Amino acid sequence: MFIGILHSSFSAMSMRTFLPALLVFFSVISLTAQNQNDGVIGGNFQVDVQSYAPDSLIGAQNVPEKLRSNAFLNLNYTKGNFSAGIRYESYLKEILGFSPNWGGKEGNAGIGYRYARYTNDDIDVTIGNFYEQFGNGMILRTYEERGLGLDNALDGVRTKLTMIKGLQITGVFGKQRSFFTVGPGIVRGIDGELLLEDFLKNFGDNVSILPEGWRLRFGGGVLSKYEQDLDPTLNLPENVLAYNTRMTFQAGGFALDAEYAYKINDPKTTNVNTYNPGRALYVNGSYSAPGLGINISLKSLDNMDYRSSRRSQLTDLVLNYLPAVTKQYTYRLLTLYPYATQPNGEIGVQADLLYTFPKGSFLGGKYGTSININYARVHSIDSSRNLSDSNAIEGNLYNTKFLQFGDRVFFDDFNVEIQKKWSKDFKTNFGFMRQYYLKELIEVLPGTGAIKTDVITSEFIYSITSTQTIRLEIQHMAAEHRKIDAAGNDLDAEKDGNGKTISPKLDNNNGSWIYALAEYTIAPQWFISVFNEYNYGNEDPIRRLNYLSGNIIYVKDALRLTIGYGRVRGGILCVGGVCRPVPASNGFSLSVSSTF
Amino acid sequence: MKTLISFLFVGFLTLTMCINLFAQDNSKQVIPAASIKNIKGEKVNSATITNDGKPILLNFWATWCKPCIQELSNLSSLYDDWKEATGVKIVAVSVDDVRNSAKVAPFVNGKRWEYEVYLDENGDLKRAMNVNNVPHAFLIDGNGKVVWQHNSYAPGDEEKLYEVIKQVAAGQEVTGH
Numbered sequence: 001m002f003i004g005i006l007h008s009s010f011s012a013m014s015m016r017t018f019l020p021a022l023l024v025f026f027s028v029i030s031l032t033a034q035n036q037n038d039g040v041i042g043g044n045f046q047v048d049v050q051s052y053a054p055d056s057l058i059g060a061q062n063v064p065e066k067l068r069s070n071a072f073l074n075l076n077y078t079k080g081n082f083s084a085g086i087r088y089e090s091y092l093k094e095i096l097g098f099s100p101n102w103g104g105k106e107g108n109a110g111i112g113y114r115y116a117r118y119t120n121d122d123i124d125v126t127i128g129n130f131y132e133q134f135g136n137g138m139i140l141r142t143y144e145e146r147g148l149g150l151d152n153a154l155d156g157v158r159t160k161l162t163m164i165k166g167l168q169i170t171g172v173f174g175k176q177r178s179f180f181t182v183g184p185g186i187v188r189g190i191d192g193e194l195l196l197e198d199f200l201k202n203f204g205d206n207v208s209i210l211p212e213g214w215r216l217r218f219g220g221g222v223l224s225k226y227e228q229d230l231d232p233t234l235n236l237p238e239n240v241l242a243y244n245t246r247m248t249f250q251a252g253g254f255a256l257d258a259e260y261a262y263k264i265n266d267p268k269t270t271n272v273n274t275y276n277p278g279r280a281l282y283v284n285g286s287y288s289a290p291g292l293g294i295n296i297s298l299k300s301l302d303n304m305d306y307r308s309s310r311r312s313q314l315t316d317l318v319l320n321y322l323p324a325v326t327k328q329y330t331y332r333l334l335t336l337y338p339y340a341t342q343p344n345g346e347i348g349v350q351a352d353l354l355y356t357f358p359k360g361s362f363l364g365g366k367y368g369t370s371i372n373i374n375y376a377r378v379h380s381i382d383s384s385r386n387l388s389d390s391n392a393i394e395g396n397l398y399n400t401k402f403l404q405f406g407d408r409v410f411f412d413d414f415n416v417e418i419q420k421k422w423s424k425d426f427k428t429n430f431g432f433m434r435q436y437y438l439k440e441l442i443e444v445l446p447g448t449g450a451i452k453t454d455v456i457t458s459e460f461i462y463s464i465t466s467t468q469t470i471r472l473e474i475q476h477m478a479a480e481h482r483k484i485d486a487a488g489n490d491l492d493a494e495k496d497g498n499g500k501t502i503s504p505k506l507d508n509n510n511g512s513w514i515y516a517l518a519e520y521t522i523a524p525q526w527f528i529s530v531f532n533e534y535n536y537g538n539e540d541p542i543r544r545l546n547y548l549s550g551n552i553i554y555v556k557d558a559l560r561l562t563i564g565y566g567r568v569r570g571g572i573l574c575v576g577g578v579c580r581p582v583p584a585s586n587g588f589s590l591s592v593s594s595t596f
Numbered sequence: 597m598k599t600l601i602s603f604l605f606v607g608f609l610t611l612t613m614c615i616n617l618f619a620q621d622n623s624k625q626v627i628p629a630a631s632i633k634n635i636k637g638e639k640v641n642s643a644t645i646t647n648d649g650k651p652i653l654l655n656f657w658a659t660w661c662k663p664c665i666q667e668l669s670n671l672s673s674l675y676d677d678w679k680e681a682t683g684v685k686i687v688a689v690s691v692d693d694v695r696n697s698a699k700v701a702p703f704v705n706g707k708r709w710e711y712e713v714y715l716d717e718n719g720d721l722k723r724a725m726n727v728n729n730v731p732h733a734f735l736i737d738g739n740g741k742v743v744w745q746h747n748s749y750a751p752g753d754e755e756k757l758y759e760v761i762k763q764v765a766a767g768q769e770v771t772g773h
Contacts, residue, residue, distance in 0.1 A: 022764045040626070076724055078628055083724075094704055119629050136694045143693070147729075160631070168639055195638055216638060248634055257637070262665060284698040293702025323695030328660040331762035352699060354706030461666075467752035523752030529738065558732070558745045569693065595726045595745060 002248045039079025040256030044558075044595040046146070047071040050095050051587035057545055058508065058567060060586050061096065070095050070102075072112075072146060081120050096585060098149035099315065101179045110180055113153060122163035129153040132172055134191040134221035137321035138243040138261040138280045139306065142176070150315055154187060166199030167192065176308040176317050183317040184227055215250040225308050225319065234273065240266045242278070242306055242320075256285045261304070261320075267396065268310035271303055271344055274385075275396045278303040281403070282323070293354040297336030298347075299325045302381055302400050305343040325350045326376040326413055331457045331517050332533065333475040337437040339378065339411040345385065347405055348378035367421035374415045380406030380488075391568035408488040412436040417457075424463075431457040440484060440504070449491060449504025452480040454479075467524075473517040479537065481510060501539055511571070512537025527553035533569055558595040564588070625742035627654065628724035632689065633715040635701050642714070642721045649738040650683035655711075655759075656732045657688055659696050659703050664731040667727045667749040672709050672757060676755060682765035686711045691722050691730055735760055735770075742772045 048070045053062035069092050076085035089112040095102030102108060115128035131153055133141040144151040156174025170191045175182040176205040196216040200207040210216060222243045223410045246259035263278035284297040306320040325348040326339045357364030382404035417431040433455040439448045455477045464468045483491045483504045494503040517531035533547040549566020567586040629643040645652065655671075657664035664741045668688060678684050688711040690700045697717050704713050713715065716722050728747065735744040735757075745751065763770050 028683065042726050044728050048642055074723075075723065076726065078724075082628075083628070124629075124631075131718055131720070131723070133694075141694075141718065144723075193639065198638075215638070217638065248637055255636070255698075255701065286698060286702045288702040288705035290705060290708050293699075293704075295702045295704030296698045322695065324692065328696060330660055332664055352702070354703060356706055356708050368708075461751065463751055465752075466755055467750075469751040521750035521752075523750040524746065524756050527748070527750060553748075555746070555748050555750075558747045560747050562726075593728045593747075595728060595732070595747070 001198070005474055010436055028461055039077060039082075041075070041077050042596060043073060043075040043085075045071070045073035045595070046591065046593035048095055049588075049590040049591070050585055051488055052096070052585060053587045055567065055586040057543060058547070058569070058586060060584055063096070065093055068093050068095050068103075070098065070149075070393050074113075082116075082118055084116040085114065086111055089113075094149065101316070102149055108180055112151065112177070112180065112408060122161070124158075124160040124162070125509050126158045127156075129155050130158045130172075130174075131168065131322070132158060134170070134189065134223065135219055135244050135246045136257075136259050136282055136286070138282065138304070139221060139223045139244045139263070139320050140172075140187075140191075141321035142319075143321070151177055152315075152318055155182055156187075156391035164199070166195040166197070171223065176319070178309075178312070178317050183307075183309045183312065185317070186226045187319065188226070189221060191219070193217065193219040203459055211251075215248075217248040219246045220244060223319065225306075227309060236267055236310070237265060238470060240264060240306075253288045255284075255286045258282070261305060262450060266306070266310075268305075268307070269313055270305045270307070273396060274303060274398065276303050276398060276400070280304045291356045291358065293352075295350075295352040297325055297350050299349075300347040300381060300403055301341070301343055301403055302383070303343075322346075325378065326411060327352070327374045327415055329415075331431065331455075331459075331473070331475060332517075332531075333455050333477045333513055334415075334431075334433055334457065335440070335453060336477065336509070336513070337435065337442075337453065339376075339437070340414070340442050342378075342410065342441070345381045345383055345400070345406075346378050346410060347381050347403070348376065349410075350374070350376040351517050365420070365422070366511065367423070369421075370419040372415075372417045372419075374413070376411070376413045377409070378411040380408040380410065382406045408438070408441075409436060410438045410441055426463075427458040427461040429457070431455075435455075438484070445505070445507075447503070447505040448507065449484045449493070450482040452482060456477045467522055469521045469523070471482060471517070471519040471521070473515070473531075475513075476511040476513040477515075479510070481506060506539055508543055509535060509540075510537075511535060525555055527551070527555070529553075560591075560593050562589070562591040564590075606756050624762075626742065627652075628721070628737065630716070630720035630724045632721050633697075633717065635704070635713045635715070637697075637715065640714070642724075645687055645712075645714075646740075647683070647685040647738075650685065651761055652736040653684055653686045653761065654725075654736060655686060655688050655732040656716075656727050656730045658690060658692050658693055658730050659699055660692070661730050663749040664706075666751065667731050667733075667753070668709060668711070669707065669764065670751065670754055672711075673709070674758070675710060678758065678761065682761050684761050684765065687714065688712070689714045689721060691716050691719060691727075693717050733757070735764060737764050738767075 044369060051067050059314045072087055072089040087281045090109035091102040092107040100357050115131045117126040131142045142152050142154050154174030154176055158172045161169045172189045174187050176187060197210060224239055224241045227241050229238050242263040244259055244261040248257045259282045261280040265275040265277050267273035267275055281303045282299045286295040307317045308319055322341045322343055324339045324341050329335050356368060356370045359368045362370050382401040385398040412572055413435045415433040420431045421427045435453045437451045439451050440446050457475045460472045481493050481504050483493050485491055493501045496502050513533060513535050515533045519529035521527050530550040535545050538544045547567045547569050551562060551564040554561045565588050569584055627642050627645050628642055631639055632642050636641050657668060692700055694717055697715050700715055731749045732747045735743050737743045743764055760770050
């Protein structure tokens, strides 16, 4: 009966009837699902609304709609081994910072994700949309980052076989999501992972070859993308194959993880039609004991941009995931110049140390002290290809010494943070960062040179009562702009007679900054915060701007309501007890989210 | 497009109806089945997380999330007392992706946290439990049912949380949230 009623309303569906229909649908399900034996309905939603005031000074683009909104609602139904779900998404039009392809010219809304899944101890089958990762993701990772507008889900079928103890095999067939449509390529893949000690248990409970507590894991995956060759001049591979092999070893607090990936030649827009193969190596070692954590990693990449379509660019239709081997910062000024991986060629290292002094020791005090030190450095790889100009390539082939550091430094970053709790009610965090950022390469803006920064961060948290807390943050960034010559050498900035920098090219946000935040919270429901960023060192006196904004946040269980107003620089914003990325804007913002 | 949407909706509805009619009941298992990793990086099924009929606090967090770290650090000093009084187990699910997931084990150890920690590198469990942002905590009772949840963290939240845990451990209805 329900189906009949709903069908008649759906057949004449318009945007106006869609949401009521969704509510009817949901209430029908909850009526039938009141008893737990009937399964569980769950979901979440988020609605973001942003108003835009013209603000040419901060480079906020003109928004004729004046008001924009992103929203989504997930609905998941689970009963025993079955589950199914959908996500409705709307971009009316997309909030600035998201790809304009989301909303198109007139805004867009629809079902971006739907699936049905059956799983038991032996098998897990999904049809429809799914997110999958092989190993460390160097040949395949489909994922979503709703706050950034990233979603490259596959649409097709995925099967996982787990019937043999210690062995998991995953097979996928699908087409990849590109906004509200799918890309032209067909993606096929298989991946296996073997846990040695668990696998040996298939042959008897006592079968073991490693000493007690040692673990060894092997894995490997193959992925292939098919896309027709319609190029009139070039002979392009229609099936592009990539594979990875990986291994992890663990003993006590020690762990070593290594993965190598290879991709056959794949000429396309983003690698300027080179016929070179792609290669990637990732090695990570860590050691930890109570109070101590050490992590060291190395990553080298050569021509590893892998997509399900040759013509796609930016974040569209990317198949693999190559995150930066650098620290992910959240303090506001530390996020001003984040490193971005160069899939066409880079080699980077990172070392991270965390130590917590025991309570009661001299440095630990009564409540404990933690120190975190991180160092990361990324270079070009030694290659005949001119990587300083990512568009230039001589001929369709080049030579590379894959594991050799090239001459150019893309990024260098040192950071130390000390966290101390002084009493039951008072806590501080202090930090220092020194960074070198090759802007012209990382942001693909020739002539903008490099930026050297020193940042000091401080945070004070004081509890007035058991539920009322005041948090203060003060940060300062001293920035120096450097000119880079054709060979990549670091030169002093060139200045004219008035002392103004003529080279490198400067943008709106150049120079030094100071930042301050005050937040007052009443647990568990209220957050009130005000913060200001002041670009006091900008070369252009007109652009020495204050970015002042405020937020009031109300939380009840999983429901969260945020109202904000002000001028906001784009970046990762951590206020009101959560962190999320936000675009540059000037105006009101409203956000509602909940899980049910 | 409209016909496609209506087709999908009717299809979804029909499917859920069929599932209602034919599926086997498994009401004790409420942490949904998702492929996550234990602290060693070995794949495990999240549906196997249990605490012998006692409450579980399932806390989603990330190494880059300051409020999450603040929350887990504050809970860490209370955890022994809470465990003794209520039997509660804290399960900390990191949503760090591969950029940071290798740092999770050294991080947890370096902070001297004693939680059961899992890695949800690709957001499978996060999605299955409908989490928007971290931190997000779920309190699960002895029957595997989510009885309370909370998004975000403000210092002092643990006061309310402990009240709720005590109610759940005593088998009472959760009140006043």
